[in-house]
Every structure is written in structure tokens, then in C-alpha cells.
Amino acid sequence: MSLPKNLLSLRGVRKAYGDNVVLDGMDLEVAAGECVVLIGASGSGKSTLLRCVNLLETVDDGVIELAGADITDPRVDADKVRSGIGIVFQAYNLFPHLTVLDNITLAPIRVHRVPRDAARARAMEMLERVGLADKAAAKPDELSGGQQQRAAIARAMVNSPQLMLLDEVTSALDPELVGEVLDLLRELKSEGMTMLVCTHEMAFARDVADQVCFLHHGRPLEIGPPAQVLDAPREARTQEFLRRVSGTTGR
Amino acid sequence: MTTWQPSELQRERIAYRRRQARRSTVIALVSSVILLALVVVGIGSTPGWPRVRATFFDVHRGWEALPVVAEGLWLNVRVMLVCAVLIVVFGLTLAIMRTSRGPIFFPLRVFAAAYTDVFRGLPLLLVIFLLGFGVPALQLRGLPNQAVIWGGAALVLTYSSYVAEVFRAGIESVHPSQRAAARSLGLSYRQTLRFVVLPQAVRRVLPPLLNDFVSLQKDSGLIAVLGVIDAIRAAQLETAEDFNFTPYVVAGLLFVALTIPLTRLTDYVARRQGWYGGGGGPV
Ligand SMILES: Nc1ncnc2c1ncn2[C@@H]1O[C@H](COP(=O)(O)OP(=O)(O)OP(=O)(O)O)[C@@H](O)[C@H]1O
Ligand SMILES: [Mg+2]
Numbered sequence: 001m002s003l004p005k006n007l008l009s010l011r012g013v014r015k016a017y018g019d020n021v022v023l024d025g026m027d028l029e030v031a032a033g034e035c036v037v038l039i040g041a042s043g044s045g046k047s048t049l050l051r052c053v054n055l056l057e058t059v060d061d062g063v064i065e066l067a068g069a070d071i072t073d074p075r076v077d078a079d080k081v082r083s084g085i086g087i088v089f090q091a092y093n094l095f096p097h098l099t100v101l102d103n104i105t106l107a108p109i110r111v112h113r114v115p116r117d118a119a120r121a122r123a124m125e126m127l128e129r130v131g132l133a134d135k136a137a138a139k140p141d142e143l144s145g146g147q148q149q150r151a152a153i154a155r156a157m158v159n160s161p162q163l164m165l166l167d168e169v170t171s172a173l174d175p176e177l178v179g180e181v182l183d184l185l186r187e188l189k190s191e192g193m194t195m196l197v198c199t200h201e202m203a204f205a206r207d208v209a210d211q212v213c214f215l216h217h218g219r220p221l222e223i224g225p226p227a228q229v230l231d232a233p234r235e236a237r238t239q240e241f242l243r244r245v246s247g248t249t250g251r
Numbered sequence: 252m253t254t255w256q257p258s259e260l261q262r263e264r265i266a267y268r269r270r271q272a273r274r275s276t277v278i279a280l281v282s283s284v285i286l287l288a289l290v291v292v293g294i295g296s297t298p299g300w301p302r303v304r305a306t307f308f309d310v311h312r313g314w315e316a317l318p319v320v321a322e323g324l325w326l327n328v329r330v331m332l333v334c335a336v337l338i339v340v341f342g343l344t345l346a347i348m349r350t351s352r353g354p355i356f357f358p359l360r361v362f363a364a365a366y367t368d369v370f371r372g373l374p375l376l377l378v379i380f381l382l383g384f385g386v387p388a389l390q391l392r393g394l395p396n397q398a399v400i401w402g403g404a405a406l407v408l409t410y411s412s413y414v415a416e417v418f419r420a421g422i423e424s425v426h427p428s429q430r431a432a433a434r435s436l437g438l439s440y441r442q443t444l445r446f447v448v449l450p451q452a453v454r455r456v457l458p459p460l461l462n463d464f465v466s467l468q469k470d471s472g473l474i475a476v477l478g479v480i481d482a483i484r485a486a487q488l489e490t491a492e493d494f495n496f497t498p499y500v501v502a503g504l505l506f507v508a509l510t511i512p513l514t515r516l517t518d519y520v521a522r523r524q525g526w527y528g529g530g531g532g533p534v
Contacts (some may be wrong), residue, residue, distance in 0.1 A: 051431070054435050056431050056434060056435060078434075079434070079437050079438070079439050080437070082434060082435050082436070082437045083436065083437025084437075085435070087435045089428065089431070089432060089435075091428060093428045093429060093431065093432035094432075095429065095432070095433075095447055095451075096451065097450045097451050097454065098450075106433075106436065106438070106446060106447075107436035107437055107438060110438060110442050110446060111436065111437040111438055111439075111442070112437075155436070156436075159436065159437065
């Protein structure tokens with residue numbers, strides 16, 4: 001066996017909810033430092049894929065390897081795997097009873113046993129980065145959609161994960177905030193963060209992605225650099241999807 | 252920062268709102284006074300009123316009974332406080348058992364379900380009799396035999412089942428995405444429960460929980476059947492002397508006086524902390 005060259009690799013992953021087969025023999029390779037963007041129609045299984053990688057769902061078949069270790073093995077410590085992966089959910093899922101700062105420090109203090117002061121200092125650094133330092137004491141309900149989004153990104157980043165999973169991080173934002181969040185992700189990428197991103201934001205895909213993967217019927221129908229998949233798609237399905245997306249967003 | 256001065260239009264609006272508010276207050280006041288007057292005149296003019304007043308609202312008699320009844324009430328308060336603590340602990344434990352996952356906990360889930368089914372169904376008075384008369388009759392050594400203790404135990408057993416269901420409803424009302432978010436950060440099942448699920452669950456069920464405790468406060472009087480002298484029993488003893496029911500009214504007023512500040516306080520705290528509502532995504 002050669003050394004694993006990819007940080008994340010999915011082979012033949014299958015996931016079904018009852019009769020609804022959402023992922024059907026999904027293969028995907030994500031190299032360290034790479035940004036892979038998943039596109040596909042609503043309901044095509046993008047969020048499901050991210051949840052499987054984060055072990056929030058158990059796969060029905062296939063293998064997911066993170067840094068060469070099979071994380072779909074039922075013997076692995078799922079909590080440990082998860083703490084090395086940052087995920088930002090489509091609906092952010094901030095904890096409403098905690099302040100923004102406490103949202104971010106919860107895992108470092110409780111899981112990683114970082115002393116409280118150090119955790120707070122680091123959380124403030126993250127908040128500074130995402131431009132939310134003045135909202136540290138606010139509750140999530142008191143934040144705008146874009147601010148919640150950035151708080152969720154800060155929360156996911158604070159554990160210094162090897163891999164970030166981002167689910168439609170810009171779906172609820174106005175164009176200006178989209179720009180802000182995308183700038184942040186670009187910056188993360190330039191620092192070498194590995195990212196797997198679901199998005200309908202073709203501009204972002206074109207700009208940041210190393211690879212774009214078009215999901216259709218639970219499989220990657222077309223994978224390749226953005227110039228190929230987005231600008232010269234080979235498959236008829238991809239062409240149709242892109243036509244529809246550009247029709248709705250004007251891009 | 253520029254100093255903001257309300258515009259002409261806004262000042263007009265403020266003045267209008269103030270006029271409306273004043274009007275509302277006056278209307279509320281007038282209607283209350285009229286209603287009260289009608290009630291007083293209505294009841295006061297009934298033929299039996301003087302007699303009723305003498306039997307139920309005898310101020311002098313009430314004043315006389317107050318110390319005895321208040322002493323009984325002090326027992327209710329103590330029983331209720333101690334029981335409330337135990338009930339919260341047991342109720343929460345039962346709810347956690349019942350919502351636990353994984354095959355190891357199967358027996359716990361079954362136990363919790365069976366427990367709530369049984370004790371929610373059994374009449375409280377029956378449980379009090381069973382424990383209060385039944386257990387001491389066994390003449391087991393080492394067990395206490397004061398009636399208060401067994402009466403309190405019966406309250407705890409029964410109310411734990413109600414409170415467990417309230418907590419369970421709260422736990423289940425926390426959206427699964429909250430658990431997912433906590434687990435995704437690496438928190439274990441227990442940590443997720445403790446730091447994410449329970450804090451949200453408890454805040455949500457605070458009003459129904461309080462309801463149960465107000466009800467407990469009143470039911471704590473039932474242990475009088477075991478011969479304990481609480482507020483109601485004290486009132487009964489007083490009444491037996493001269494068939495004047497004023498001591499009962501005194502006891503009732505004292506109970507009400509105890510619960511009102513408690514409910515108001517909880518509502519106030521909960522609202523101030525923003526405990527009600529919330530938990531949704533961005534609107
Ligand atoms: N917990 C669940 N139980 C049953 N079915 C589910 C569950 N979660 C997702 N599904 C189904 O799986 C399919 C894929 O859902 P998923 O959320 O992965 O879509 P998506 O690609 O992220 O869509 P979108 O772009 O709208 O976010 C859908 O048909 C959905 O109904
Ligand atoms: Mg989705």
C-alpha cells in the first residue's frame with residue numbers, strides 16, 4: 001500500500017432513507033489543501049454526503065477514509081473523528097441558549113480541555129477574523145443571518161480542524177454578505193485548509209474550487225476543474241443544471 | 252453619533268399613543284369598579300349574606316386563627332421545598348433514562364416508562380395511604396416511621412412521574428439539528444445532553460414545571476390524612492371548635508399569597524433572560 005495522498009476519499013458510498021437512495025456508489029477524492037465544490041439540484045444529496053463524512057449518518061455501504069484511516073469502521077471513536085472535522089450547517093445550528101462566545105468555546109473547553117481563558121482568547125481571535133468581535137456577548141437570536149453564518153464558521157474553525165465541511169454557507173445572505181463570507185473562505189483556503197463545500201454560488205466555485213463535482217442521482221456525474229465542469233460541461237444533465245442555475249441567479 | 256430628535260410627525264404619534272394609553276387605563280379602571288360594585292351589591296343584598304359573612308369572613312376569628320394556620324403552613328412550605336428538590340432530581344433522571352438511546356439502556360427505558368405509567372395513574376391519596384400506613388405497619392427496623400417522611404415520599408413518587416413527562420417533552424422539543432451540531436463539534440452523547448439539550452429543554456418547560464409545583468404545594472396538604480398538622484388540618488381543628496369556617500379562608504388566602512409571587516418571579520426572570528421562544532434559525 002502506498003501512502004494515502006488524499007486527505008479524504010470516498011469509495012462506493014451508499015446511503016438510503018427507506019426507498020429513497022440518496023447516495024449510490026459515490027466516489028470522491030479530496031487532496032489536502034484542496035477545495036472541492038459540490039453542486040447539484042436540491043435534494044441531490046449534498047447535505048447528506050457532508051453528514052456522512054461527519055459521521056452524523058451511518059453509511060449503508062462503502063468506505064470513507066480520512067487521512068488514510070477508515071472512519072466508517074464501526075470501531076472508530078466517532079467523537080474523536082468529528083472533533084477533527086469542522087462543519088457549518090445549512091441552517092447554522094448555533095446554540096440559542098449560549099452567547100456567541102460560549103458557542104465557540106464550548107467544544108474547546110469541554111472536549112479539548114483547553115483552559116477557559118485560553119479558549120476565550122482564541123475564540124475572540126476567531127471572532128475578530130470573521131468580523132464579529134463586537135457581538136461576542138450577543139445571543140444568536142440577536143444576530144442577522146450573515147452574522148450567524150460567520151459565527152458558525154468561527155465555531156467550526158476554532159478546533160483547528162483538518163477538514164472543513166460547508167453546507168450552502170451563503171444561501172441566506174444578501175450579495176454583500178455573500179462576498180464577505182466568500183472572502184473568508186478564500187482566505188482559509190489560501191492558508192491551506194482542506195474544504196468540501198456545497199454551494200449554488202457558481203462564482204465562488206469558479207473562483208476558489210480546485211475541483212467541481214456535479215452530483216446527480218447519488219453519483220458524481222462530472223468531476224473536474226471549474227473551467228471544465230462549469231464552462232464546458234460534457235454531460236447533458238450538467239449543461240441543463242447550469243442553464244437553470246444561471247437562469248435564476250443571473251450569472 | 253448625531254443627537255436624534257423625534258420629528259414633528261413622531262412627536263405627534265407619541266402624543267397619540269400616550270392619549271390612547273391613558274384612555275385604556277381609565278376604561279379598565281371604570282369597568283373594574285363597576286363590576287366590583289355589582290358583585291358586592293349583588294352578593295351583599297342576598298338574604299343569606301350576613302350569615303355567610305359571619306361564618307366565612309369573620310375578621311376577628313380569622314385573626315385569631317392566623318398563628319395556628321400559619322404554623323401549619325410552615326410545614327407545607329418545608330415539605331414542599333424538600334419534595335420539590337427531590338422531585339426535580341428524580342423527574343429529570345427518569346426523563347433522561349426514558350430518552351436515552353442504545354441497547355444497553357433498554358432496561359432503563361422500560362423502567363422509566365413503566366414507572367411513569369403506574370405513578371401517573373395511581374391516585375395520590377392511595378399512594379399516601381400505602382406508604383404512610385402500609386410501610387410502618389411492616390415494622391421493619393431502621394426505617395423512619397414519622398408520617399411526614401412517608402407522606403413526603405408519596406408526594407415525591409407521584410410528582411416525579413408528572414415532572415418526568417414534562418422534562419421529556421422538553422428534551423424531545425429540542426431540534427435534532429442541535430444535537431447534530433453538538434456532536435459535530437466532538438461533544439459526546441452525555442456532554443451534548445448536559446450542555447446543549449438540557450439547558451434548552453429546562454428553559455422551555457419552566458412554566459408547566461411551575462404549574463406542577465403550585466399543584467404540589469396544595470397537594471402537600473393531603474399528607475394531613477396521616478395525622479400531620481398542616482395548614483388545612485390546622486384550619487379544620489380550629490373550625491371544629493365553633494363551626495366558623497373563617498380559618499379555612501385564611502389558609503386558602505395564605506396558599507394563594509405563596510404562589511402568586513412565585514409565578515410572577517419565574518415569568519419575570521424567564522422573560523428577562525429570553526428563555527421563552529428562540530431556538531429557531533434566522534427569521
Ligand atoms: N433524515 C432524513 N430522513 C429521510 N430522508 C432524508 C433525510 N435527510 C435527507 N433526506 C432525503 O435525502 C435527499 C437528499 O437530501 P439532502 O439534504 O442531502 O439534499 P441537498 O442536496 O442538500 O439539497 P439542498 O440543495 O436543497 O440542500 C432528499 O430527497 C431528502 O428528502
Ligand atoms: Mg442541503
